[in-house]
Amino acid sequence: MTTSASAAPTSGPAPEAKSSGAVLLLLKMRTLIALIVVTAYFCIMAPNFISLGNLVIISKHVAINAFLAIGMTYVIVTGGIDLSVGSIVGLVGMISGLLITHGIPLPFMDATAYPNVFEIIGFALLTGILVGFINGTLITRFSVAPFIATLGTMYIARGAALLISNGETFPNLVGRAEFGNDGFPILGSGTVLGIPLAVILMIVVALVAAYVAGRTPLGRQIYAIGGNERAAMLSGVYVNRVKVIVYIVSGACAAIAGLIISSQLVASHPASGTSFEMNAIAAAVLGGTSLAGGRGTIGGTIIGAFVIGVLSDGLVMMGVSEFWQMVIKGLVIIAAVILDQMQRKMNRR
């Protein structure tokens, strides 16, 4: 949450300052404007778009990407990248599926323990945290470039997901009341006052993440590292510690996304989450996060995730082919970065 001063402190008000100030404001709000424009367009073109049912569907889709994108924003703000999140989604789904379907065999008692839903959530989060910890350790202690370290764990986690079931799907993850492990689908399809649980969870996670980024020493240090890692170190910031935390947060966010997907589908598939990391990066970048590090906000990222979600759902409803959807998504991302550069240039003046 960088507070950027829009006015140069020394220069007096130039005659064109007013109009350029307005342009600057428009550029700053670009993602929100894009979201409004895209939504309005679909409301006109696709009559059912604004219906309550559809909004629920969209927000559920957005929630998945938003979890990944929140963690990704932290990582990118420190100047890193996390390519492993999509694979964590798949791995976490498979571990949950395994625990519900087969439980944990207890070696000496000839029995099987079936963890309940809360314990399953715990295992899932631990998985994400562990992968994140490995990422962070590789990057800090062994000086592996973030791109490479997380590319490696991306393959490893995906391979592990496939190994768990030998590539098979775990279907029908409803659990059994007599084992005490039923209730897993509620996470993905439950609602509170008509609002999907996943969406509420997304809002809670986003609020906490925004608070940490904006109001805590940890958040401040994340931005400091992204701005100038060496200066941050010389200022007494524990750079390595903060970086490890950031990758752990990203892994844990991916684990939540993985839980929700397999709960929504009531099944877990080892290929689930493939290329989700790219959607998460796209959402962060659309929301104004700079891949060079040091800039980006959780709020922006959430709006970015909504732009992507609304765009793909709207295009589906309009019957635009999947292939064209990809082209359009690519164009939107490039346009967003070009506008970002324009804003930076204007800021500098």
Added chain:
Amino acid sequence: MSAVAVLKQSPEPEQGVILEALKMSMVFPGTVALDKADFVVRRSSVTALVGENGAGKSTLMKILAGVISPTSGEMRLNGEPVVFNSVHDASAKGIGIVFQELNLCPNLSISENIFLTHPYTRGGVHIDRKRQFERATALLKRLEHDLSPDALVGDLRIGEQQIVEIAKALSRDVQVLIMDEPTSALSESEVEVLFRVIDELKRAGVAIIYISHRLEELTRIADYVSVLRDGKMQASAKMRDVDVPWIISQMVGRTEMPPQRSTPATSSVEVLRIENVCLPRASGGYLVDHVSLSIAAGEIVGIYGLMGAGRTELFECLFGLRSETTGNIILNGRNLAGLTVAERIRQGLFLVPEDRQRDGLMQNLSVLKNISISSLWQFRRGIAIQRDSEAGKVDEMIKALRVKVSSPDVEITALSGGNQQKVVIGKSLLTRPKLLLLDEPTRGIDIGAKAEVFKTMRQLAEEGLGVVFATSDLMEIMSAADRIIVMSRGLVTGDFPRQEASERLLVAASTMTSHLTSTHASSAQESFSPLTE
């Protein structure tokens, strides 16, 4: 300006003049780096160019080599006016330069580096590796180095890289060869080789411009000497007519600065004691060589030294940036050895680094966030930062240091260099340090801001802080320090109370390589090892 007589160049062109720069001026925003300087270079001779840091030596050389274009002034090569728009222009006319900072590609081999801009080719596209290899071998042999031309430059020692840089300049037919501090990275034996090569080049008719801080070298190899001071050409002379003290007086020129404070109110309470601190150099020898010092509370200690003297390295050792450091660093009775930077900050030490942009500022953050980043623990309640108390403390600091800024929320990049420097100092003070290290605290800031920074340092010392700053500016150190320590080649070569110091003494100590000139005689004499590599 000064009372020292200035030897003017005779107006009519002398015999053997190859390159002349007439009334060269270079104006950068805010500073005049060169002010109507005349400079003459003669065939078959070595012209030494000397001056304090910032006197304009490098600027003049960059103009001669076509790196930058002068604001005004004329250049003549063999009597013909010439204008260089690029390094290529200059090198096509036979002017080669060996830069102070090495301009080599570490990922390429020696021969690839030497022939990077002018490869031997067949048909204009196919690089003739064999010819390059042979030519590179011959060049290295001439420089008395049997390095393989296929060796990667990144694998070479700095001194060897310097040799490659020289070979690169020699690979073209040069009439004028500029060498900017060529010996600063070389060992004694390598310097001897370089001097033989210079002699050989002289016999071949090449004119050499030789920049060095090591004045004793000049008496050996220079034929002419020109002294720059504050961008003006102070004096030029034949080397055999002058001596080192003359050069120093021309460099320094001014009368000694009156002391600003008559009574150094230093207490005898020791804040920092360092014992036998050493930092080994990768290629043997030491960057910081058995340094022992004691700093008292309320004292401003200036460390003077030329480039590569080990000042920055000493600070880095103290602040925990060099893991190879040995020796004891005792702050307020507690040994800091082995502590991390963050822990040393908590113990009351802070380093204001030399390179503000690279090491001091977080360019993406506001003034407020830059100032408070090192002291966030002070403002924490639960997990959150208490923004009121943070803003209050930062405001106090901004007022105390007189940082010119409309609001603490302004981006740091919108501030001038001097104000940015104050922000870095503000960041350090907010941690409530007991000892403050400042490395070149006035680098790149204007005169007014310099005075402010020193005023701040004085204030801090009066409040009982130990203040240690490093500089290569004599005037600064004479006017701001209570006690002056001189370093040269990693050794402490001088330790003077300000009243007993003179610019001459300091310059002499800064070019020494072994003994300690001390009125305290504090360091252990036997610890000084000769620097043979």
